[in-house]
Amino acid sequence: MKTKKEEQMKSSLHELFLDELKDIYYAENLLAKTLPEMAEASTAAPLKKAFQGHLKETQNQIKRLEQVFKLLDEKAEAKKCDAMEGLIKEAKSLIKDNEAGLTRDVGIIIGAQKVEHYEIAAYGSLATLADLMGHTEVKVLLGETLIEEKATDEKLTEVALNFVNEKAAAE
């Protein structure tokens, strides 16, 4: 039998877990709205393509989060995520402050990698919490998204390094 203290801890951890899920649900929806703008503002074809691909992935990740809420018997709700608001504001400034071309592309990659790292940290924590609370199926779903976010970050590094090599070759 569980003690009252253990029950309280379980309930407060559940609240924290739920709050973090609502935070990333907000963040993913905001990102899905912004990705077409990032694709549009990119000059290099591989970068445009990367953002278009990540939009589809993000839409799927949103559905996956809705599945997580359902598995937990909770309503899918978004809670304003100040960090993602700031990250998107920064990414938009990088677009606004630079004319179309290589520098803007590099700026967009920087902004996008910061967004990806926010998501990597968020899904990493959520997967650990799901494990701690015994939500095995939920942990698997969150883990799938975590792998995708890491792959997107690596893809963006690859695109950035290609810029570096092209630049070096042109010198």
Add this chain to the structure above:
Amino acid sequence: MKTKKEEQMKSSLHELFLDELKDIYYAENLLAKTLPEMAEASTAAPLKKAFQGHLKETQNQIKRLEQVFKLLDEKAEAKKCDAMEGLIKEAKSLIKDNEAGLTRDVGIIIGAQKVEHYEIAAYGSLATLADLMGHTEVKVLLGETLIEEKATDEKLTEVALNFVNEKAAAE
């Protein structure tokens, strides 16, 4: 001889690089102000210790950034970083919303790992840019900080996993 277009690109990349340096300089200074609060709000001794250690490291990273500005013959200036403002606001909410104890500690770790991942993305991009622009010494300095940020993130995961194991052992 370089063409006018190449010169323009070099100059706009330098501006982007400098802007990103000012962004992380602001972010590190804001973090240095907040870390004592995070250490104070933590319950678990290894977590408190991790934050106290990271404060010293952050202060050193600020000095390293000042060295970078100096090497570039630029003034060390901070530029408001909306993303770090949002990240710190989130971390403070996680403290405010939870009473001292395990749940708050888990919340603080989540907030701190999001901050670390912002820095990992920022220093990763800065090191790549420094490489692209031929600032070898600057790249080495930024690379040193990048390694430290990754180690801090791993340390926090380790502390979090210890919570999980202790919790599992208690059941």
